[in-house]
Amino acid sequence: MxxxxxxxxxxxxxxxxxxxPMFRRFGGRPAFGGAIATLKVFEDxxxxxxxxxxxxxxxxxxxxxxxxxxxxxxxxQLALLGVKNGWAxxxxxxxxxxxxxxxxxxxxxxxxxxxxxxxxxxxxxxRDIAVSFGGVTFAPGQYVYADEDGVIVSDxxxx
Numbered sequence: 463m464x465x466x467x468x469x470x471x472x473x474x475x476x477x478x479x480x481x482x483p484m485f486r487r488f489g490g491r492p493a494f495g496g497a498i499a500t501l502k503v504f505e506d507x508x509x510x511x512x513x514x515x516x517x518x519x520x521x522x523x524x525x526x527x528x529x530x531x532x533x534x535x536x537x538x539q540l541a542l543l544g545v546k547n548g549w550a551x552x553x554x555x556x557x558x559x560x561x562x563x564x565x566x567x568x569x570x571x572x573x574x575x576x577x578x579x580x581x582x583x584x585x586x587x588x589r590d591i592a593v594s595f596g597g598v599t600f601a602p603g604q605y606v607y608a609d610e611d612g613v614i615v616s617d618x619x620x621x
Contacts, residue, residue, distance in 0.1 A: 463621050465493040467611045470620050477620070481596035481613040485553065485572040488561050489541070494522065494551035494570030495607035498600050498615075502526045503587035507535045507580075513589065514540050518549030522570070522608075524600045526593035527556025533579045534559035536571065545569050553608065555595045572608055 471478055499521050501509050505528075513523055523544070527535045536552055538560035544552055544567075551570025557577040558564060564571050592601040598615050600606065605616045 465495050465607050465609050467607055467609050467614050470607055470614060474616065474620050478614045478616050479598045481598045481615065483612055484574060484596055485613060486575060487572055487610065488558055488564050489551065489569045489571030490565055490567045491551065491570040493609035495605065496520045496522045496550040498522055498524050498602055498604045498606050500524050500526070500591060500593050500600055500602050501587055501589050502591060502593050503535065504528045505530050505533050506582045506584050506586045507540065508583045508585040509587045509589055510535055511540055511543070514543040514547060514549060516547060518544060518547045520548060520550050522551045522553060522606050523549060524593065524606060525552065525554045525556065526595055527554055529574065529595065530556050531575060531577060533557065533581045534577045535581055537580065538563035541567050541569055541571060551608065553606065553613065570608060572613065
């Protein structure tokens with residue numbers, strides 16, 4: 463599936479919600495999309511690891527990290543888990559690290575920025591709940607599409 467968010471917006475204007483422009487692209491897959499899985503965490507990536515260790519089945523993990531830029535929630539080891547387990551991508555409302563290594567992986571990764579510091583590991587957070595940032599709510603089972611033009615969300619698949 464070839465993803466062009468501008469074309470999807472034109473074709474499905476009444477079905478898509480556009481996320482405010484805030485993300486930078488880091489992954490080696492420049493465009494990606496799929497069903498949404500969600501996490502809500504804050505400066506703790508334990509649940510991110512647990513989720514990426516599971517079967518991705520072409521889904522996109524949307525991580526609401528509260529917009530924190532004080533540590534990274536995804537690094538090269540977690541991104542590699544995502545590749546190995548069939549995730550299409552990860553969108554992080556927070557930071558990642560190991561950007562160079564992640565850029566060489568076949569995984570879509572969008573985040574606010576980078577930070578060299580790792581997160582804490584206490585296992586705190588929620589999974590499979592609706593999360594909101596960038597003027598849009600992301601819920602498990604909805605679909606998200608991302609490319610160099612931005613990020614859009616739809617209640618159902620656009621393909």
